[in-house]
Amino acid sequence: MLYLVRMDVRLPDTLVGQARADLLAREKAYSQELQRSGEWPHIWRVVGEYANYSVFDVDSHDRLHEVLSGLPLFPHMDIQVTPLASHPSDVRA
Amino acid sequence: MLYLVRMDVRLPDTLVGQARADLLAREKAYSQELQRSGEWPHIWRVVGEYANYSVFDVDSHDRLHEVLSGLPLFPHMDIQVTPLASHPSDVRA
């Protein structure tokens, strides 16, 4: 099942230097592992904002929450989830 | 270049019967032609709403406006466009 997810990142001013670099590196590794496994098929940058739109493809709401709440940046993000159904005009559906 | 587009359809109560069926058929044909040409790579239904999220892949803003304003349902839709850039964590970028 597909979900459109928007994530807005708001890092605290006090997070700087190596601690910040480490956190961002862990976020990137975490994301790429899920992309490779197929559960996170799309990630795009929102132009001009520290934010992304992503599409997730997971088996259940519980799995999506597990994935999102496990993001290293989760405590510093506002996240909005929209469930997506197949569209009757979709040529691939 | 990629754009995330949300379309919310609000058909007038006076549009019924064959006129309505014809309009929706033209919308579907128009959409599927663009999907097949590669300019409209994704279309998803927003669950519970007469709305979709789509991704467009076109060469310019002018082309996107040409495509969207040419939709048979364009006079009956609210449309929001978000330009998307490649994400530094994207394993395919």
Add this chain to the structure above:
Amino acid sequence: MLYLVRMDVRLPDTLVGQARADLLAREKAYSQELQRSGEWPHIWRVVGEYANYSVFDVDSHDRLHEVLSGLPLFPHMDIQVTPLASHPSDVRA
């Protein structure tokens, strides 16, 4: 999987008399069939509004959209869907 759904009904002023009564009767029958099948376990009236909060328990986003878009009142409702996961403090989870 569970979804919280809010439905706000806005009937057109032109819908009156028997046509209106028939539509509402079909809505009620449709809802009660889904309640009995277990896919619509909760429905509550929002106090003071022509609106309800409901919980749906279905197997997929596609099934939920099928159920909601099939509501006889669907053309006259604003619907918001929120996917629900199990809560770590839930004594029944």
Add this chain to the structure above:
Amino acid sequence: MLYLVRMDVRLPDTLVGQARADLLAREKAYSQELQRSGEWPHIWRVVGEYANYSVFDVDSHDRLHEVLSGLPLFPHMDIQVTPLASHPSDVRA
């Protein structure tokens, strides 16, 4: 009487380590006691957010405020309360 309650948690960055773990443990115990007593019949996680939707079943507004303002996390939450009435289509009503 039933109330739908949404709680959004915003923990301060300064709350860490044991103080944080203790607070969350007290919140969980407080919630589970009320779930077992019957006054907090439903609690669901909002997917992707540090938030929950809950249903409370209490005898009065005063009792609900007593319960909510007694939550260990109350100073760190935004709470919205919606009173729920029985719905005329409810097969259990």
Add this chain to the structure above:
Amino acid sequence: MLYLVRMDVRLPDTLVGQARADLLAREKAYSQELQRSGEWPHIWRVVGEYANYSVFDVDSHDRLHEVLSGLPLFPHMDIQVTPLASHPSDVRA
């Protein structure tokens, strides 16, 4: 139990003449009967708007919905309900 209720009236342009006068007369009579019975202890006009803030004192959510949905103007109003608890600083509580 007390509830603060805001009602915003939006009469259709097509409601004129005697039909309009009759409806407003029925609304007034309905309101005054509930004021005299004690269930509608306060009603104030919002200055400059076709709207009122009212306080209701009823035994249950179901009773409040019965009262509000029975208003002759109910189909033409937006209504917001806020449950009120006693305040610890209230000298009368």
Add this chain to the structure above:
Amino acid sequence: MLYLVRMDVRLPDTLVGQARADLLAREKAYSQELQRSGEWPHIWRVVGEYANYSVFDVDSHDRLHEVLSGLPLFPHMDIQVTPLASHPSDVRA
């Protein structure tokens, strides 16, 4: 003249212990003096929130601002003021 006033309290995290207790005690005393004088005839708790709806009965806008800006909690509150007129359906007017 009557005014409906909503006050939302947002205490800073740094206000704790005796300083906090003293401030709240002064707020309560200040409120109760105005309730007894008749200028603050109603105060209700908004269920689930650190907020109140109040009705003030004062002679002028200047007097209301004097009263509100003198609240010990004024620097920590968001306040919204709605002027109320008598309602033509009010049985007491």
Add this chain to the structure above:
Amino acid sequence: MLYLVRMDVRLPDTLVGQARADLLAREKAYSQELQRSGEWPHIWRVVGEYANYSVFDVDSHDRLHEVLSGLPLFPHMDIQVTPLASHPSDVRA
């Protein structure tokens, strides 16, 4: 006492020709009479909108509502009222 009032006019499409001209003429005469009496000391056009910001100087909330609800355009306007107090930095206060 002073009030800042914003009025947004939304004339129905069906109001045309002489009926429209007459209504606007009555509105203008009504407004100018109150301006001359001193109760409506300021009226400004919001640039680019069919709207105005005005300042009223009346003795009571009831009088302001009487004045505003008597506007010939009242059924076609959205009105917002903000009570104004004297400012401690005002050189004329």
Add this chain to the structure above:
Amino acid sequence: MLYLVRMDVRLPDTLVGQARADLLAREKAYSQELQRSGEWPHIWRVVGEYANYSVFDVDSHDRLHEVLSGLPLFPHMDIQVTPLASHPSDVRA
């Protein structure tokens, strides 16, 4: 002086055929005359919407309102005006 202006067009469903074509032709001629005179230096289409962002360069607020309220489409547009000052980083200022 410069102003940023956003115009959102909402044509009534009843405006069709020659009446609609004539109105749009008059709008275009009106706009182009002001562009050529220098008072309307920029006009851009908002991608995907029946809307534009424009920059106006006029001598006064009164002149801008005269220009905007004279638009043939004025009764069918929502307009927002933002006054612009020169920016200290502008290399042309």
Add this chain to the structure above:
Amino acid sequence: MLYLVRMDVRLPDTLVGQARADLLAREKAYSQELQRSGEWPHIWRVVGEYANYSVFDVDSHDRLHEVLSGLPLFPHMDIQVTPLASHPSDVRA
């Protein structure tokens, strides 16, 4: 030219004592000088809020920005500017 300006003040909690008193004294002196010069003809307190509505009468957008950005409290204020034109019903215009 006239502008309606709303200013909402949000002083940081860390600004206390003499530093705060000095800042407010400079703000008052700055405002009163502009009031006396005629560029700031009106200033009113929004009842119940640390905010004001003001009318400015200056020769250009650049001058207004110079005046507002020079306010000693400018770094601590949210400011909204609305350009005002003369109204066709104004008896003084």
Add this chain to the structure above:
Amino acid sequence: MLYLVRMDVRLPDTLVGQARADLLAREKAYSQELQRSGEWPHIWRVVGEYANYSVFDVDSHDRLHEVLSGLPLFPHMDIQVTPLASHPSDVRA
């Protein structure tokens, strides 16, 4: 391709003195270099706010994000991007 960009600056209170002056000087130099290269053809101050509206003319979404995320003030700004197409009434198009 053109984009309208609004930037709202919110500097932290802790950024003062030379660090602040250096940051603002770097921002100005960065902006002016892009203005001279032709990629940032317009920058205007929003009157009364620490904000600007700008027009960018770049070859791709990716380039715009590169430019904006490279702004020295980027961590302290809220940015909104609107893609602009050519307008059919534009005399220069």
